[in-house]
Amino acid sequence: MNRQNLIEQFPLIEKMKKAEEVIWFNPNLTKTEDALKNLSVTSEMVQDASDRLDRFASYLQIAFPETAKSNGIIESPLVEIPAMATAMKELFQTDFNGExxxxxxxxxPISGSIKARGGIYEVLKTAETLAIREGLLKETDDYAILANKEMREFFARYSIAVGSTGNLGLSIGIMSAKIGFHVTVHMSSDAKQWKKDMLREKGVEVIEYDSDYSIAVEEGRKQAEKDPTCFFIDDENSTDLFMGYAVAASRLKKQLEQQGKKVDEDHPLFVYLPCGVGGGPGGVAFGLKLLFGDYVHCYFAEPTHSPCMLLGMMTGLHEDIAVDEIGLDNKTDADGLAVGRPSGFVGKTMEQLISGSYTISDEKMYTLLALLADTEQVFLEPSALAGTTGPIHLASSGVALNNATHIAWATGGGMVPEHVKEVYYAKGKLLLNH
Structure with a gap:
């Protein structure tokens, strides 16, 4: 593909270059059953991940007592936000059908973001693999034994490395340190200071870089290559992370059933997922497509300054193109989404399954943060608001939304310190009032 002619081939890039908000509908979207035939990831792999998380439930209840009320299952609520819906329709002067x-x-629990799904899962799988290999654990055992001092001493012989903009580092750092691994988190310049501080308080080694996410990942990879006892958790290419996220779908299905929400041809489900490198939203969307097929429509939501997945999927170049090639700076307050180059693994896996992608400005994320706090008394971090404008984008584009259920995936915010919350809210409130 001739890079010079990218704008001719994909006119949307002209707006993206100016950091304008856009929506892209995927022309390669295929019938789900046909798309799934060509993939290396399967429903059996998701079930295997779900079973493994069940095995770890007794350990998690001991290691993290806050998980006891959910019997060691790391899961989150699904809540209606009618006041926010009304306020958004008014703010954007756009009506949309559906709830x-x-x-x-x-x-x-544990790390207050979607990364508690994939990140924690991959650490647990690594621990299980090592313990079984050494004859210290069998799948039929009560995994509560992993909390023993001897087990912690065993895991202390190994280390974990990861590169992160913030939330993945938190989930992997907290979980790895708790189980006994030595853990190093390589953090990019856009990672928030409070996240670095929190990790250090929990005994995690944090190495900071003046550059962006890609360099942090590269350094984490290099560390593991030099040390046979070090395991690198690869946010860009990890099937295990992807599976940890995909488990969310079956749990969401149960929640929808409990709330009496139908998903079928006459009752479509639209899910909006904040997207950085792609692993979290890609895994969740994959899981949802396995369960709901063509009745679910998944959209990625990205910052206007870092629309790497949209760019990679639209051009078909995937990880071979980065946002700086169209003149964007990859600078955004949505730290978990501050990624300039997408995951090729996720892009290629999802290229016939994802319905589209849209972008959102930092200002709008802050505005919506304050609006959600005012209307529903729910506080998120800026990046987690990216999913909320999905129904507005679709309604404005003329997509039929009759009898729809819309789900905005609130990807993070549970661990934000109070003083930082106040700064976020004040910034959002100022924008909301202008």
Missing amino acids: ILLKCDSNL
Whole structure:
């Protein structure tokens, strides 16, 4: 593909270059059953991940007592936000059909973000693999034994490395340190200071870089290559992370059933997922397509300055193109989404399954943060608001939304310190009042 002619081939890039908000509908969307035939990831792999998380439930209840009330299952509420829906329609002067719900991964125990799904899962799988290999654990055992001092001493012989803009580092750092691993989190310049501070308080080694996410990942990879006892958790290419996220779908299905929400041809489900490198939203969307097929429509939501997945999927170049190639700076307050180059693994896996992608400005994320706090008394971090404008974008584009259920995936915010919350809210309130 001739890079010079990218704008001719994809006129949307002209607006993206100016950091304008856009929506892209995927022309490669295929019938789900046909798309799934060509993939290396399967429903059996998701079930395997779900079973593994069940095995770890007794351990998690001991290691993290806050998970006891959910019997060691790391899950979040699904809540209706009618006052927010009304306020958004007024703010944007746009009506949309259907009810909007918030999937509160901001409330996930242990690390307060969607990364508690994939990140924690991959650490647990690594621990299980090592313990079984050494004859210290069998799948039929009560995994509560992993909380023993001897087990912690065993895991201390190994280390974990990861590169992160923030939330993945939190989930992997907290979980790895708790189980006994030595853990190093390589943090990009856009990671928030409070996240670095929190990790250090929990005994995690944090290495900071003046550059962006890609360099942090690269350094984490290099660390693991030099040390056979070090395991690198690869946010860009990890199937295990992807599976940890995909488990969310079956749990969401149960929540929808409990709330009497139908998903079928006459009752479509629209899910809006804040997207950085792609693993979290890609895994969740994959899981949902396995369960709901063509009745679910998944959209990625990205910052106007970092629309890497939209760019990669639209051009078909995936990880071979980065946002700086169209003149964007990859600078955004949505730290978990501050990624300039997408995951090729996720882009290629989802290229016939995702319905589209849209972008949102930092100002709008802050505005919506204050609006959600005012209308529903729910507090999220800026990046987690990216999903809320999905129904507005679709309604404005003329998409039929009759009898729809909309789910905005609230990807993080549960661990934000009070003083930082106040700063976020004040910024949002100022924008809301202008």
